[in-house]
Amino acid sequence: xxxxxxxxxxxxxxxxxxxxxxxxxxxxxxxxxxxxxxxxxxxxxxxxxxxxxxxxxxxxxxxxxxxxxxxxxxxxxxxxxxxxxxxxxxxxxxxxxxxxxxxxxxxxxxxxxxxxxxxxxxxxxxxxxxxxxxxxxxxxx
Amino acid sequence: xxxxxxxxxxxxxxxxxxxxxxxxxxxxxxxxxxxxxxxxxxxxxxxxxxxxxxxxxxxxxxxx
Numbered sequence: 614x615x616x617x618x619x620x621x622x623x624x625x626x627x628x629x630x631x632x633x634x635x636x637x638x639x640x641x642x643x644x645x646x647x648x649x650x651x652x653x654x655x656x657x658x659x660x661x662x663x664x665x666x667x668x669x670x671x672x673x674x675x676x677x678x679x680x681x682x683x684x685x686x687x688x689x690x691x692x693x694x695x696x697x698x699x700x701x702x703x704x705x706x707x708x709x710x711x712x713x714x715x716x717x718x719x720x721x722x723x724x725x726x727x728x729x730x731x732x733x734x735x736x737x738x739x740x741x742x743x744x745x746x747x748x749x750x751x752x753x754x
Numbered sequence: 755x756x757x758x759x760x761x762x763x764x765x766x767x768x769x770x771x772x773x774x775x776x777x778x779x780x781x782x783x784x785x786x787x788x789x790x791x792x793x794x795x796x797x798x799x800x801x802x803x804x805x806x807x808x809x810x811x812x813x814x815x816x817x818x
Contacts, residue, residue: 623768623775630775693795694783750782754791 634690641683648676698749706742713737756815760788762806777801 655672658664714734720726763773774781786792803810
């Protein structure tokens, strides 16, 4: 916060902070989209033998560093209520993962179901995590 | 936990957004505290007390 910010009203400060946050969030989404596209193209090129595997591994490393940096920075920017919303939804997501994967694995081990499909389990986990986050955001605390 | 945040805010004719900006939290956080859905952390409770220039126990009441 600069010295000039202290002269602003609380509403103006909140508005400026929200605008800055959404700009930051939009930029990281764009960066994530570009990184996803590049890694997809690079993976296809590695499959075709047009790109050494080392380049893909380097791209993956850069993406992971960027992802960890974003996560750390995001949690430093949000307030304590949003942090709680994130922690609660992540916990619910983790328990969902354990329940869905554990149940599927149990039934597959006795022949009542197919092998657990990790993509389905992950998408279910993400969907429940997002639903829990939205539920808290709209006030179901 | 009960609190007098809404009353103190109204006395100063501040909106929730105004108070949120002064406390450096979101408007949703102010609303959640006012409606008793979220108990603020100790650092935030101190910031609130300093902003209103009052002791914490005059703003928050744990019913004891």
